[in-house]
Amino acid sequence: MTYPNVYLAHFIDRPNRFIAKCRLRESGEMVTVHVKNTGRCKELFYPEVEVALSYQPSPKRKTDYDLIAVKKKDAWFNIDSQVPNALAAQALVDGTIVLPDLKGKIVTVKREKKFAQSQFDILVETDTGHQAFVEVKGMTLENNKLGAFPDAPTLRGLKHVTELIEAIKEGYQSYVLFVIQFENVEAATIHTNMQPALAAMISSGQKQGLSVIAYNCRVTPDTIAIEHPVPFDVTKMFEDPNSER
Template identity: 50%
Template sequence: MKYDHIQLAYFLRRKNRFVASCRLKENNEVVDVHVKNTGRGKEVLVDGALVALNFSSSTKRKTAYDLIAVKKQNHWYNIDSSAPNEVVFQALLNQTIALPELKGSITLVKREVTYDNSRIDFYFETDQAEKGFIEVKGMTLENENIGAFPDAPTTRGLKHIYELMQAQKQGMHNYVIFVAQFAEIELATIHETMQPELQSAVCRAMKEGVHFLCYASYVSATQLELTKEVPFVLDTPFKDPLK
């Protein structure tokens, strides 16, 4: 995932879930920007943080910039909620993501497919008549080289877990892929104290056969690229960096 029109800025404040105020590094102009992630992001979106803004010339937009990434210490964190889906989609097409327990090769991938009462990120088929769903989640919370999801309670994410369990019972192959927005993590888990019900649902889903995968990423101000798979270990303790 590459961005072609990046400008650097300093984060000032978040006005609401979708809009933030930033000061452009080049000329000190203060601009409103679209925040492409509704998570809290409080561990990275702090006053004065260096951020990457992607410019859009569209006249239909309320803001001319999207907030794409933020720098914390010496590392960039991509917070574009659409980026994880795009990099996973390309990896599926290139077959650089290996889905456990599939016998065949993926021959078809469809985006945003309705199942039950939700839209699941991807539906796939293989040359061995296998079918399944893949839900992608961006992981933006990290501490002590452990990535965790979620950074805020997610009703939608919980709903997806239950529906993937239902699809699993119908003989389909189902996966959740976490795209960690950082490279230097050793494993990933669910942030149980943030949403205990989600942790319980994931535990049940794993017993039903739903697979949970996590990929670390190389992140810069202009790019997000999958680098390696890291273990997903549900019972790993996670310390919230803000508590």
């Protein structure tokens, strides 16, 4: 995915989870921007950190810019919470993402399919008549090359995993796909200290046939693309870089 009209800026502060104040690097102008991620992202948003803004003015918008990426040390982290689903759907179609042990070859990829009380991100249908649900989760939290989810407790995520397990009992295959929105990562896990119930449910689900996979991404200020699979291990303990902030 390529974003239009991208400008570099410096982050100033974040009055609430929806907006931030930034200073454009080229002109020095102060602008109010929409943050495309309602998560905490505290380990990314430091005063004066370099950020990427996509300029998309519209009479229907309250802000002219979207904050889409943050530079952490020497690497860019995409924080757009809407992009993982689109990336995953396309990567499943073109074969960049492979679902392990899928029964058959993918013939259709459908978005936003309802099951029980959940609406899963993707329903895959295969040439053997099998169906699989894929729930996509973006991952932006990192420490020492270990990626983790979530960066804030998510009851919605817990419900999705619970109902993915129920779908297995009704004959579907079920997958949790973590799209890691940065490149330099060696493994992915669940932030157990943040949400132990989610880690427990993931672990239980894996024993019942739930497949949990992760892929990292190449990220620049104005692009993001799926890169390659990354090992997922729910037992790896994550040290939260925000614990003292």
